[in-house]
Amino acid sequence: MDQWTETTTADWHRRAEQQAFDGRAFVDGHRHQTVNKKTLTSINPATGAALVEIAAAEAVDVDHAVAVAKAAFMDRRWTGQSAEARKSVLLRLADLVEAHRDELALLDSLEMGKPITEALSVDVPGTAGTFRWYAEAIDKQADEIPSTAPGSTALVTREPLGVVAAITPWNYPLEIAAWKIAPALAMGNSVVHKPAPQASLSVLRLAELAIEAGLPDGVLNVLPGEAVVGEALGRHPDVDVLSFTGSTAVAKRLLEYSGQSNMKRLSLEAGGKTANVVFADTDDLKHAAEMAAAGAFYNLGQVCSANCRLLVERSIHDEFIGLLCEASQAYAPGDPLDPNSRTGALVSDAHASKVRQAIEQGRADGRLLHGGGQPKIDGASDAFLEPTVIGNLPSEHALLHEEIFGPLLTVEVFDSEAEAVQLANRTVYGLAASLWTGSLARAHRVSAELVAGTVSVNTVDALGVTTPFGGFKQSGFGRDLSLHALETYSALKTTWIQFG
Template identity: 50%
Template sequence: MESRDKAYWQAQAQELTIEHRLFIAGEYQEARGGESFTRINPATEQPLAEVSRAQTADVDAAVAVARLSFESGVWSEAGPSRRKAVLLRLAELMDEHREELALLETLDTGKPIRHSLRDDIPGAARAIRWYAEAVDKVYGEIAPTDPGALALISREPIGVVAAIVPWNFPLLLACWKLGPALAAGNSVILKPSEKSPLTAIRLGALAREAGLPDGVLNVLPGLGHEAGKALALHQDVDCLTFTGSTGVGRLLMEYAGQSNMKRIWLEAGGKSANLVFADCPSLARAAKASAAGIFYNQGQVCIAGTRLLVEESIKDAFMVELKKAAEAFKPMDPLDPESIMGTLIDADHHGSVCRYITEGLEQGAVLTLDGRSQNGNFMGPTVLEQVNPHMTVAKEEIFGPVLAVTTFSDEEEAVRLANDSKYGLGAGVWTSDLRRAHRLAGKLKVGSVFINNYNDGDMTVPFGGVKQSGNGRDKSLHALEKFTELKTTWLALD
């Protein structure tokens, strides 16, 4: 990064060739209906590309190709060593093209280039590599039957998988799903968000170059209510994996029921609580992590620590440290390597976040840090204090750099406030009391609890939520369970 200044990235952006077409059967092609949608750079509000708009006919074609590739066995019946080699090569190619992919991600989403280059693209390649390495290390089972029988328990690829992924971490979250789905032997149709399709489209060619057979990975940029809905309703899609809003997740479940009862795996919304107790190891360290937990990626993170619950006795001292930590998150040009805060995804979302702030103030919250004085789609750190659990800003997912602060008097109240949510994705706990840490880890109704950190982790641990934050898990070996079916083979030996 040291040798790559803002002028370098601006020059690279000018020279960049952006692929805009669908990727089906190993080839780029225009949408059958000839329609497109415009991708706008959220930082400059200038057009980036006219992207082909997949609709029902394109979905039908991609599903047919995926089904053909799956049933042929060219990938589904390939040995684990073969699948491993291809996926490892794909990860290598992603690393080799990391600057191009990072630039596409930043231009498409407005996130800082330093984060795209340091976090998103390496993380995406790491996910592919991790599952490539895992595929030949997952074994079947033999059940403990009576001596007269042998019962084998095996896993088989589920078939045609549709992966619908969001715009906040486009390639990273796509690869959290592609890694296990492809490693297990499935054929996949990837539907990126219409707000961030560019890296997914580019991935198609890299997968082909890596040796992935034609039709095993297809990429369909398109609108959610068109291409996404068509995939969810399709009778020949066996499994749908999704990351996005709870509202859309609910619709996908309905569509599955209306069609073929396809498996539906959802990583949906969040309203995660970050609990800071008076005995936390370091106010400064907790404040720095809490600021990153809500302001990183402009707050557009499903597991963002958007609710800060802080013990009354330390509230004033902690807020001083928190606002000091927030100063580092100054919105800047995403192509400036010094920037650690870019833009919101688009003008509509910027307006939505502003409306939440206004509603919070109308309901009695106090604005102690205001990030709304930015131009265009930029928004800085924003803090609302004196928030009570009944306020909209305490209940709904804002998906922006807005922190809602509430105080508590004791452990019981902290747990009650934290669990008072329809969501259950994550929670943070800051304490020096090991017994309290274990107590709260058991009492908090979430998929992940972070003790004296916020949102740390790697590919070895599962990620997902409970309640209306969804079902199933991304990452770790547990993700393979989503893309395989268990089979019992019972042999009578007598």
């Protein structure tokens, strides 16, 4: 258990040198090697150094984990417990997440380059808060007795589905895992979770803490690995529901796997290309510019709902871009273990190389307004990129339409409200959108016309555990967070009793 919270860069580097790593899978309540003992090397993107060998599960390991999870569900060791008992376990898990805050934050920072301050202040508290919120929701659920004819009674109950497969990305390794694991467990299901191979350590540690909190063996299982694990889960006949966050291309494959196997239920949160629309009647342009920079460059733009497309009304374009470029300087990358760094490294050299290629393409075809550089933070890694702003791209340019998932913000100009809406909706995605205006009427009018699962007005990327998160169009379907997430992991059952 953590005894102290580091406050300096040197402290965190010392803690990193002392940190123990365990990359083995977690099934049936304990760590173990996968059947074929294959591994992947976990790399610290900020230094290029190897951290540990991570288990690379295969289909045979999926079969075992799913069988364990199914047995745990069928014997009702978890779902058969009272609501109060399940609530107590998840509350204890939330407490343990907070108690191990330093360790969990450090694991995420070392594996995917996230600034330690962000992991400490946002990701880990968000994880604990999610488990606590769904724990408190367990005993607040009520079944129904609808109206029926005299001489009969109908009971409508919400039932757990069985084995839940959860597949999560590397950009928020712990927090997005909690978005899926917490409501799935709250409903009484068993879970087999596949974290991203780039960042698996914190969720593997979470599974150990869950057992310490009192979760029965076999109810939560974690299998690291590559795409073969996701395909095996997608095709498995004993997986009852699969919840996914990741790319649209993979989401489409999961749709195929479901149809080719047992028609398992799916909740797919896929790609995004969020527009941030700034009207000339915005009350505070400086604040809007600061938030535009945050929306585009927080987590180095490695956010599915990142505000990566900026649409600015022509009359304020030059002024706003000046304010934006000034605000973007605050997101210059730094050592992830420096508490003063607001951004760190991209998740890998390979991903950074793809983003660099996109930046060079934008520089060649448009106008570089800010950034574009590749600083050397420690002299070894190539995973650090400056926040970059590019304008003057042709309307059909790939950078305006394809998800880049990095610190690249494109700028477009509009002359009317109708044109702004048309440009914002000119995408195959529909995850999120933002708009800035001082007009209440315009806020309502434009929000209604934007095709997005979340519309943020006079802010960016608004999100909370009480509100549903998910998309329209090729951003997928289903919702994380809020009470609506419980619908993903359950189904309604009618029991009709005839007594007259």
